[in-house]
Amino acid sequence: MNIIIELLKKDLLKFRWLLLLWLALIVTWHAALFVLNAENFKTVYASVSVLQVLAILFLPVLTLLVVQADAAAGGTAFWLTRPLPPWKILASKTLLLLSLMVPLAVAVFISTMALFQSSAADAWHKTLNTVQLWFWLMPLYALVAAVTRNFSVAFGTLLALIVAFFASATIFSENRIYFYLWWVPIAAVPLTGVIVQYYTRRAWLTVSGCVLAAVITTVVHPPSPFPEKQRGVEKEPEFAEQIAVKNISVNARDENVIVSGEFDMPEHREFEWKNFPLTFNAANGGAVTLLNARISMHGQREKIMKFSFTLRPVELKRLGKKSGTLRIHVGGRFFHYEPLTVVPLDGKRWMVVEGTRITAARLSDDADVDTVARLLFFGALTDIVARAREETHLYQYALCRADDGPEITLQAHAGYGMSDFTLCAQLFQLRTREPLPQTLDDYSVRISRRVYNRKEISGTTIEIPHFTASGTAPAAAEKL
């Protein structure tokens, strides 16, 4: 144990500045999260993203350096002619590398607790989710460092591996679903390689160890991306497949909004998650993760997944200055269901739109007619958008005009783009040129719709029948 501690102290001494830099990076990254509610949301989010990417790049560099400080390749290493058991070197390196995760875990935990006012359990869950990805990749970095003679060769090898991985995944994986790769072989194979390399320092034995570990882990559990094919079950659904949500209900309760619903679980799917991330994608960029959602299994036979989540004041406050779309990552994979749109009206008022219907609205007691009118317009507008989406996935635009009254322009801008990894969020914007009249009696609306397609632009005008909303604002809201 004494030797392990001494080795650890040696490496801490050697890499003290880099470790401090790592700590500073983590602290700055998470400190920046605390200003995400600022007006310059997009800028802050971009800064956070940059810091996160820096941290992601920094970790392999640090791992390479730490392992190479006592590398198992080449003939000049200090420890090779000293009475240092390889397992003690590996233990000290493991301790040091794991300690790199500590500031990350603490930062994630604290920021989750403080920023999202989450429970300790939720925060711990988020922490594990965040740290595990970094943790799984460490053995791979360590293997590269262990079998190479110096940092430049190690760094080049790692870059080549990353490029080769993405190239092969792009070429051979029809759906490009990298995340189906099973983490166990990803960690176990390089870890075996590292151990064999340190004990034998012979490349062919290291490669053999990796192959053996890959075979064993594959036999125990066939790795993705083709596990279902190997087990003779149904093929994975297409990347863009949506899961239909049924029986959705959105209810305002006290200060909270409770959204629940259910969806049919694909037969080949096996959901084991009790928690799943819920992300609010702001219209002007950036994302806010909501952590309090719960998903529960509702009957194995029916294969129905029932979910619910609560938007608490803290989340609503965070969403208050932004409009955007709630996005549910089902199972943390590429299945996104995006029927819910939160449209904050101001700091206290918001509405939740499920598909084409406004399903819940929280109005303050002194809510004015303007608010109600917006809700009405928005309901009609989203209906158009929803229909437009059936015709094109490219772009929609709608203009609303109020006859015989001050002109009101509402824009609906629903982008449905798709990239390899993300579905574009729907984007809704409400703009008012002039204040609405104080009453909505005999208020008529004409809504024009234009659908921009790749090949043609068509315009349609839809007349919305008169509708009347009068009285106090909450009463008008009930008509929704």
Place this chain on the structure above:
Amino acid sequence: MNETPVIIENLRRRYGRLDAVSGLSLTVPRGSILALVGPNGAGKTTTLKVTVNLLRPSAGRATVLGKDSRRLNWRDFQRIGYVSENQRLPEFMTVRQFLNFCQTLYPAWDAAFAGELRRQFDLADDDRLLGHLSRGMRMKAALLSSLAYRPRLLVLDEPFSGLDAVVREEVSRAILQFVRDEDWTILITSHDIDEIERLADRVAIMREGALTVNESVESLQARFRRVQVTLPAAAPLTVGWPREFLRVEQNGARLAFITSAYESDEKLRTALPANSQVESLTMPLREIYIALNQTN
């Protein structure tokens, strides 16, 4: 345990198509200092690296402290010291930190002995970083870290490289003292033939991966002599001298050469014209080495 510390048998080490060491056989007796000398690229460092399992032999084997060098593990290095001119020390450590670190590695670390060595090597109370030390001081720190646990076998690869005369003297004196007092075995390579002459019991000269000479310094100096001969006036010019006559130079009646098979002046005269006057001089190891290299 009275096993011979180092036995090298038909050792071959290839780098691609190049034979760095080819068919080397060598024995280092217990309590002796064997010096491996030879020109650059002769295979000395490769031989030492195979000995301490930094390289694996392509063929043949090296037995170190009774164990195949390929099977040497961390426990064996509690009894083996290795210092190389190219060894990378943890330069971010101070001398004190480095020695404290080494102390934890060796159960047999003798703190009093280490303290004595630190004074002897002028390293006492040194809180400078190893990276900031001169080459000589770094070498002394490396030596100290490999001496303080009293290894049974000390493998030194060019320990005098870059050291000034004073430091060389200190290191040589220390090594001689340990061998005399502690019965250590030392395998050393060096280009400093004068130091080798002071230190080594045996000399093994390597050339192009093979051994050309392997014998004690005394024996080598006994059979190599610089000979100056005054030939009789009537003596005919001789063209073919014996093979053991090296670097033969004749200037009229004066003949000078080095013999590699000296036994006595009388025996020497038998190979020379009658009535020749012979004067034989002992040679320092450096001249023997140069003569051998130039002749080969």
